[in-house]
Amino acid sequence: MLKDVTLGQFFPGNTVIHRLDPRTKLILVIVYIVALFTAKSYISYAVVIVVFALCVAVSRIGLKSLFSGLKPILIIIIITAILNILFTRSGRVLLQFWKITVTADGVRIAVFMVVRLMLLIMGTFILTYTTSPISLTEGLERLLSPLKKIKVPVHELAMMMSIALRFIPTLIEETDKIMSAQKARGANFETGSLLDRAKALLPLLVPLFVSAFRRADELAVAMESRCYHGGEGRTRMNVLTMKKRDWTALILGAIFLAAIIALARFGL
Amino acid sequence: MEPIISTEKLGHVYSIGTPFEHAALCDVDFEAATGEYIGLIGHTGSGKSTFVQHLNGLIKPTSGRVLFHGQDIHSSKELTHSIRFKVGIVFQYPEYQLFEDTVYKDIAFGPKNMKLSESEIDERVREAAGFVGITDELLEKSPFELSGGEKRRAAIAGVIAMRPEVLILDEPTAGLDPRGCTRLLENIEEFHSAFNATVIMVTHDMDEIARAADRIIVFDKGRIRYNAPPKEIFSHSGELSEMGLAVPQATVIAARLRARGVTLPADIYTIEQLEEALAGLKGGGENA
Ligand SMILES: Nc1ncnc2c1ncn2[C@@H]1O[C@H](COP(=O)(O)OP(=O)(O)OP(=O)(O)O)[C@@H](O)[C@H]1O
Numbered sequence: 001m002l003k004d005v006t007l008g009q010f011f012p013g014n015t016v017i018h019r020l021d022p023r024t025k026l027i028l029v030i031v032y033i034v035a036l037f038t039a040k041s042y043i044s045y046a047v048v049i050v051v052f053a054l055c056v057a058v059s060r061i062g063l064k065s066l067f068s069g070l071k072p073i074l075i076i077i078i079i080t081a082i083l084n085i086l087f088t089r090s091g092r093v094l095l096q097f098w099k100i101t102v103t104a105d106g107v108r109i110a111v112f113m114v115v116r117l118m119l120l121i122m123g124t125f126i127l128t129y130t131t132s133p134i135s136l137t138e139g140l141e142r143l144l145s146p147l148k149k150i151k152v153p154v155h156e157l158a159m160m161m162s163i164a165l166r167f168i169p170t171l172i173e174e175t176d177k178i179m180s181a182q183k184a185r186g187a188n189f190e191t192g193s194l195l196d197r198a199k200a201l202l203p204l205l206v207p208l209f210v211s212a213f214r215r216a217d218e219l220a221v222a223m224e225s226r227c228y229h230g231g232e233g234r235t236r237m238n239v240l241t242m243k244k245r246d247w248t249a250l251i252l253g254a255i256f257l258a259a260i261i262a263l264a265r266f267g268l
Numbered sequence: 269m270e271p272i273i274s275t276e277k278l279g280h281v282y283s284i285g286t287p288f289e290h291a292a293l294c295d296v297d298f299e300a301a302t303g304e305y306i307g308l309i310g311h312t313g314s315g316k317s318t319f320v321q322h323l324n325g326l327i328k329p330t331s332g333r334v335l336f337h338g339q340d341i342h343s344s345k346e347l348t349h350s351i352r353f354k355v356g357i358v359f360q361y362p363e364y365q366l367f368e369d370t371v372y373k374d375i376a377f378g379p380k381n382m383k384l385s386e387s388e389i390d391e392r393v394r395e396a397a398g399f400v401g402i403t404d405e406l407l408e409k410s411p412f413e414l415s416g417g418e419k420r421r422a423a424i425a426g427v428i429a430m431r432p433e434v435l436i437l438d439e440p441t442a443g444l445d446p447r448g449c450t451r452l453l454e455n456i457e458e459f460h461s462a463f464n465a466t467v468i469m470v471t472h473d474m475d476e477i478a479r480a481a482d483r484i485i486v487f488d489k490g491r492i493r494y495n496a497p498p499k500e501i502f503s504h505s506g507e508l509s510e511m512g513l514a515v516p517q518a519t520v521i522a523a524r525l526r527a528r529g530v531t532l533p534a535d536i537y538t539i540e541q542l543e544e545a546l547a548g549l550k551g552g553g554e555n556a
């Protein structure tokens with residue numbers, strides 16, 4: 001069902017990683033991505049994988065949910081692998097038939113690319129699985145707040161993002177409900193020609209849009225009646241504070257990045 | 269008599285295999301006969317909506333079976349699809365499912381999906397509109413121009429127009445004004461008796477269900493707790509309030525009077541019964 005989309009879903013928990021400040025996690029994800037793209041050799045990849053595995057273990061994310069999140073991009077991963085294998089011409093020839101040549105280099109590069117892609121996606125999953133969307137946008141807002149000086153509407157953007165995130169599950173639920181109601185009247189969303197299916201969406205989309213507009217309107221009124229007037233002078237109920245564990249995590253992240261860069265320096 | 273619809277050890281677990289796993293239904297054995305009027309009550313989250321959506325195949329059971337005339341409704345795709353027209357379900361807040369540009373067309377959506385002829389569709393739409401008290405003038409309006417109560421009627425007509433053998437209503441009166449409630453319930457009873465249809469009504473309105481239902485089923489944490497005629501159900505008023513459920517006004521009044529020493533039977537649940545019991549006391553009763 002629609003509810004089963006996991007991309008970017010939050011799984012509540014109470015591990016150290018769950019409790020880290022969202023800003024720390026955002027910075028660490030950037031550190032991780034930089035490290036991943038700096039890593040060139042087996043050794044540095046091994047280091048990245050070990051660090052990744054440690055984070056997964058600590059955050060107690062199930063391997064199953066981690067891999068199921070990869071499903072939507074599986075096709076991209078496969079295409080990447082095939083293209084790299086087919087179009088790398090250097091190195092020892094492993095296999096040759098018709099116009100296709102597979103070389104040792106090609107296979108190696110393909111493996112590296114696939115591993116890199118998977119590590120990249122799954123690494124960001126650790127962030128989204130352990131951080132609620134609300135604290136994520138809050139972290140983002142705080143991290144980007146220096147940009148306010150150059151007139152970037154950081155607060156407004158963050159507010160829009162949190163409203164959007166807040167309403168995704170609501171809209172999914174609503175879609176589910178309207179779909180059920182129309183199915184109960186014999187609507188058929190699953191079979192038929194492309195045109196039939198496009199037409200079949202009408203009974204779903206009209207009520208969905210009507211209710212989305214109604215909700216937007218209601219929310220605007222509710223926010224105004226609670227005196228919302230933008231970010232200026234607004235205080236927070238939960239103020240983000242960096243704890244000792246955040247600094248520890250950041251220092252560990254720095255050491256990790258330094259190690260990867262050092263390895264790359266030595267051509268590893 | 270063979271039941272028209274029944275379930276065997278029906279169970280449903282939401283989001284199975286994730287941290288959000290939640291067992292909403294457990295071992296539900298249920299059956300309904302043709303022409304029965306069944307009330308379904310239970311605390312918020314007890315699984316009533318989940319249960320009724322199983323009855324027309326919108327949700328697939330994670331364990332157990334749903335039988336329509338003795339046939340498993342998930343045994344073939346065609347059957348699952350055709351059951352939708354025989355077991356009509358009116359959802360909670362059905363007014364949000366209206367989408368056509370006129371009320372007429374919206375009510376015709378179900379019959380159209382049944383691939384009926386134009387004239388048959390027309391007949392059914394007018395008949396259904398009649399049952400819920402929608403005038404010809406309203407039929408030509410856009411559903412978005414109707415009042416909340418009219419929208420609700422239009423949505424219910426959309427299901428009745430399929431002439432389902434089993435009509436399920438999930439809290440049809442929620443949010444309506446008292447008169448609107450009464451009228452809607454009368455309309456439903458009319459449909460019930462006109463077609464000898466089985467009606468399953470999910471509700472929080474105990475007075476209504478006490479009066480209309482032949483049998484009441486009480487859900488508690490995804491299981492059937494009681495399954496009996498109203499008379500018997502409302503004699504468990506203590507257990508019901510423990511489950512967070514109310515009892516009919518008449519039962520409350522009778523219980524209060526009993527507590528003050530008036531001798532009244534324990535199974536009063538309608539005003540008429542209360543009246544009768546009190547009239548019986550007059551002159552003879554020690555408190556009269
Ligand atoms: N789509 C869903 N995904 C996950 N859990 C759900 C879903 N729908 C319902 N539930 C859960 O299943 C349980 C039963 O829900 P259900 O809607 O059947 O209750 P209900 O008896 O109809 O309640 P109400 O009187 O409030 O309508 C609830 O605990 C609810 O949180």
Ligand SMILES: [Mg+2]
Pocket residue numbers: 316317318360438
């Ligand atoms: Mg419900």
